Amino acid sequence: MDVLIKGAKLIDGTGDSPSLNSFVLVRDKKIIDIGSQKKLPKHLEKFRVLDFPNGTILPGLIETHSHMHCTGNKESLERMLLDSEETLIMRSVKAMRESLLSGVTTMRDLGSRNRVAFSIKEAIVNGIIDGPRILVAGTPITTTAGHCYFFGTEANSQEEILHAVRRQVKLGADCIKIMSTGGNFTPRSNPRRAQFSLQLLQDAVDDAHRLEVPVASHCHGTEGIVNSVSAGVDNLIHCSWISSNPSEGYDYREDVVDEIADKGIFVDPTIALGHLRQIDDPEADVFQPGGVFYDLDARYEMLRDMWEKGVRFISGLDAGMYMGEFGTHYNSVLVMIEKMGVSPIDAIKCVTKNSAECLGILQETGTLEKGKSADLIVLSDDFEKNPDSLQKVDTVINKGEIVKENQIPLI
Known part of the structure; x- marks a missing residue:
């Protein structure tokens, strides 16, 4: 379908200032032209016109951190443990559609059962179901009784961890997810302490990189962050800086932050989750002294310092x-x-260009540029003045196909 999109403002995802009264031309799933409406090409009679005189055109959002078969509510762990694989697949199909209609045109799944994750990816690629461009890690690599062991691959030795990496690559994993610390989702896994020694983590990273596959490391505790940075992972997940001693709260290391910035390691701080959980249940254990989300204001301050030191953030919910x-x-x-x-x-740059670069797909998507995939969303309002307008995306175009228009789903 040939489409002409016009908007009062265009934010291209590069971090540059917005362009006013702009247009985007789409043909054969690609952006074929972009610019000021004053320079709009002639002879566009065959193009379908979508005009947003007060709206904002943006790149499609990139979600770098999801678990497609989990519920997203308080029953998430229970349902993960009890539901059949068929139910997990059906839940994943629903999640893909909901994400796409919200404006997510690219998603990375960072930990789901292999039979679910790879089946969903194949279904999207083959047009069997609707969903965003999808990259998957499959099962995360963890220790026995470690974080997410119930849908992960348990590995405790060099032989086991190398086998786990190679198995995921053999299945077609787009990245390797490794649990360098415990996590909140898994009882008794201890998010403060490292699950793997530095040597085992280094072995996993070296072998993944030999196979040209990036590594994302889940790390709440500072022990795990330090090990992950030393091992040369490509992406830190959470990066919570929690001390191994509960009475000490955070253990923020500025020298390690400098190393993260110097190495160009992307950080997904999952910043929204703690904020949303605090609103929902401020008395929960995780917000009490010794809890993983204790003193969120101090954590925001650390993230601001990381930003100022040049750390590149990506967007993961x-x-x-x-x-x-x-x-x-x-x-x-x-x-x-x-x-x-x-x-x-800058926030849009994190959820578009930075995230695309982290996933290794910047040449294909992530910014609005001529020749790239036509993945874009349109808001009916001025995003800069009203960021909350992102909650109600008016129109979604995924690889050149209009999947939502005027708030109405077309899939």
């Missing part, structure tokens, strides 16, 4: 976890603006 409902991916952007104090333009 941790969709599927409690308060991470699919279709609410905009929360990562809004909380980043509110709590970190970044500009709307």
